Amino acid sequence: MQRLGRNLLRLWVIARVLARHNALFLVERVGVAKPVIAAARLFVNEKAPGRPGQRLANALVELGPTAIKFGQALSIRSDLLGEEIAADLSGLQDRLPPFPFEDVREIIESELDRPLEAAFEAFEETPVAAASIAQVHYAVTPPDKTYPEGRKVAVKVLRPGVETAFRRDVGLLIWLAELMEATQPIMKRLKPVETIRTFEISVHMEMDLRFEAAAACEMAENFAGDETFRVPEVDWTRTAQRVMTLERIVGLPIDEIDQLVAAGLDPLEVIRRTSNAFFNMVFRDGFFHADMHPGNLFVEPDGTVVAVDFGIMGRVDSATRRTLGEMLLGFLTRDYRRVSVAHFVAGWIPADQSVEAFTQASRSIAEPILGKPLAEISIARLLGQLFQVTETFNMSTQPQLLMLQKSLLVIEGVGRTVAPTVNMWELAQPLIEKWMAETLGPVGRLRSGMETLATAADRLPKILDHADRAASMISADGLRLHPDTLKAMRPRPNPFRQALPWGLIAILGTLLILS
Known part of the structure; x- marks a missing residue:
């Protein structure tokens, strides 16, 4: 109540x-x-x-x-x-007014367990960015052996009270989603509760800056040795649940085209590097930055693209990556039956639906989009319109794909801003073709089969061990069943069968009386 x-x-x-x-x-x-x-x-x-x-x-x-x-x-x-x-x-x-510096000081000193002046040699009181979850301040660390003059850093500080407000509001969203599923069965296909739960996990991880720091480190490891894309280094000694410190980036915002050109950088190459990085995140690593808008992307003087703000991240497992690859290849080659079959094999569409009908639906969605000039083709819009016809085929919502579609929309927007006359997927085509050949070609399929066999081989000793123990128990004590199992196995009385003799007697008695 x-x-x-x-x-x-x-x-x-x-x-x-x-x-x-x-x-x-x-x-x-x-x-x-x-x-x-x-x-x-x-x-x-x-x-x-x-x-x-x-x-x-x-x-x-x-x-x-x-x-x-x-x-x-x-x-x-x-x-x-x-x-x-x-x-x-x-x-x-999500730009909001900044919160007072007094709160910033209190949070940093509480989280790092030392005075602000002990953690930082200099600290700018005015934030350089203030968003819905946190705000960012520039600072300089005290001198040490590695950085004799101190290191320039960016310090992210969580908003006061944001956790309480989030718990209150997400509780309301879950309650509404539960009511929707209970009162409108047709909505279950859209998985409102699961979608809100996914949203809850995503924002919850945003509000623990240690998770964001860990995500930055994981992505940095994934791109180690890559000279075209990188992630700023985390200062773990000045990072806690509500404070995160990263190396400060010196670069140009990716959407400042005039400045990029003036600095001798080629916007086409910048977008090629960005699209290649995103493709590698999704298909190579299965771990992607889900908020790559222009405010989170910078270009260093040597042309290296640098991403910041790792609060919203997405993961795609290997099976989903293969399905997405099949879909992408099917769409790009206009093999719509391949697109359809990929959905059925993945189990996204119930088996009682028609492959041919979904093939027709896929064609109706893709042709108007793929028929446009190359610069206007949007894979994100393709996915979005595909989701719109799912009700016809009783396809369940795939929450992991919704975040990916959002990320595609954002990154395609970046591409059109920086290089309006080209398509970022065309720039990444060599990388896409290489991945598809390695993953979806004969060698890739063989490798996938070998991995499946290896997984099964790893499980085989445990399976045999369980079977051996079960056989020993049966030979020693016979087959013992749980009392509930025995109860379920007993023949259940048939009410009709028990009532049948009495019914016959009643009919015979009536006939005798009438006669």
Whole structure:
């Protein structure tokens, strides 16, 4: 009862803000807590400016950090909101006013267990960036043997109270998702609860900066020796749950084209390096930066692309990577049956659906996109429209692909900003073809089969050991079954069979009386 009251109160606050921006359609589509939404309708501002998606974005910014993050997550769900609203939400920025330096000092000293002046030789009080989860300050570390003049660093500090606000709001989202699944069975296919849980895990990891630091280290290891892309080094001695310190990057923002050209850098080469790096993240490593917008990408004087902000990361297992590879190859070669079969083999579409019908649907989606000029082709839009037809084929939502689609949208946007006349996938084509040949060709299939056999071989001794122990137990004491198993195996009385004799007697008795 307490949870119900708390969630209804928070929903009322949210509904009032949405009404003020004429954006109640977001909660109206959920179809739950209708009395609350109906009451909020009394406060709708019909004169709120902008398209529905723009009004919704404005309302989410007013509602704060969790709502902003949720809006960014919704921007990839065109299957739920439609293309226009999803596109408007994709531009949702999480820039917020900075919080006071007194809070910054208190958090750093509490987390690092020492005075601010002991941890840093110099510390700029004005932040260089302030977002929904944290803000960033420039600083310099004290001199040491490695850095006699101190090291220039960027210090990320979590917003005060953001964890409490997030727990409150995500609890409401889970409650709404549970109501949706319970009251609208048709929504189960879209996995609202699982989607919110995925969102919860993602943001929870953002709010422990040790996780972000670990992600940066993992990606740095994946790209060790790569001279075209790198990750800033983590200062673990000045990193804790609510504070993270990284080497400061000296470079140009990737979308400052005039500055790149003035510095003697080729924008085409910059985008080639960026697209190759993203492709390697997804298909080689299965671990990708899921927020590679222009504010998180810089280009150093030698042309090396550097990524920052590793709070939102995605993972794709090897089986999903192979399926994505089959799909990508099928689309690029216009072999739509291959695209269809890949979905069925992966189990994303139930076996009782028609391969031929889904092949036709894939063609209807891809041809208008692939028929455009090369510079306008969007793999992310292809995936997004594919998700929109999934209801026809009872395809379950794949949460791991939603984050990938969002990342594709962002990285394609970067490509079009820096090099509008080219397609980033064309620039990465040699890398794509090499990966496909190695992974989907005969050698790759043989390697995959050998890996499967190796995994089975590793498990075989345990299987044999369990079988040997089971055989020894049977030979020593016979086959013993659990009491519940025995109970289940007993013949169950058939009510009809037991009632049949008495029914016959009653009929015979009646006939005798009547005769």
